[in-house]
Amino acid sequence: ASELHKPVIVLDRPNPIRGDRMDGPIVRPNYQSFEGYHLVPIRHGLTIGEYALMVNEMGWVKDLQRTELTVIPMANWKRSMWADDVDLPFTPLVPGLVDVEACLAYAGMNLLKGTNLNWGQGTTKPYFRAGAPWISGRVFYQKIKNLNLPGVKFKHIQYTPTQSKGDGSVPLYYREKCSGIEFEITDREIFDPLATSTAIMILAYQLYPRQFEWIHDDYINKLFGHNLLTTFAAQGKTPEYLPPQWVMDVIRFSKFRERFLLYK
Secondary structure, eight states, rough: OTTTTTEEEEEEOOTTTTTTBBOOOOOOOOGOOSSOOSSOOOOOOOOOHHHHHHHHHTTTTTTTTOOOOEEEEEOOOOTTTOOGGGGSOOOOOSSSSOOHHHHHHHHHHGGGGGGGGGGGGTOOOOHHHHHETTTTTHHHHHHTTOOTTEEEEEEEEEEEOOOOTSSSOOOOTTTOOOOEEEESOOTTTTOHHHHHHHHHHHHHHHTTTTTOBBBBTTHHHHHHHHSHHHHHHTTTGGGGGGGGGGHHHHHHHHHGGGGGGOOO
């Protein structure tokens, strides 16, 4: 649009998991990819219009180019709102993201795609499960339960991924019996998707060092935008000490994004 001198109009829409919550490390340039291209945390709390303003004003698209951008703002939306707080039908963003809780779980559990854990793909509970044929589910369940993570309830489960995608791809451990955990978000106001997902991965790494893998040439670092997770796991530290590592990133980003906010 910039090269062709075409104006861009964005009809804004809510961030489905609130606009006042931010979490995760800011993407580092060494790990930029199409999974995390811009220098924002995993959970940025921006609307699509605000994100567009940020990208355009910072010249993040290409060679510092900017376009004539107009954002048509929403009316009556507040940053503290979830998607189901507004009088609008919820449209699934991708298969599996059927409601607000699924979007919230996705914010963390999508990271499992960088591991050889099945994340519920091929089942009726994508993004709410973690398992593998080589996991002792009862042991794993007890370990994750003992962390007392906020706003979430776990249970031990055995399941077999059987549903293939319409594009012909098949889930990890297709038709293999997996053991692991399933969780339910009991209080979305305090549930921490990144603390939950990183705890799952770190525990799997520590409990099953011979079986657990970071797959596809450390794809996890691109999903995470940083090598902090893999480094932390290799150091043998317990999961609860990881989230504080990105607190300063969140504080810096919170101040940086203020100039682009359209809503209170």
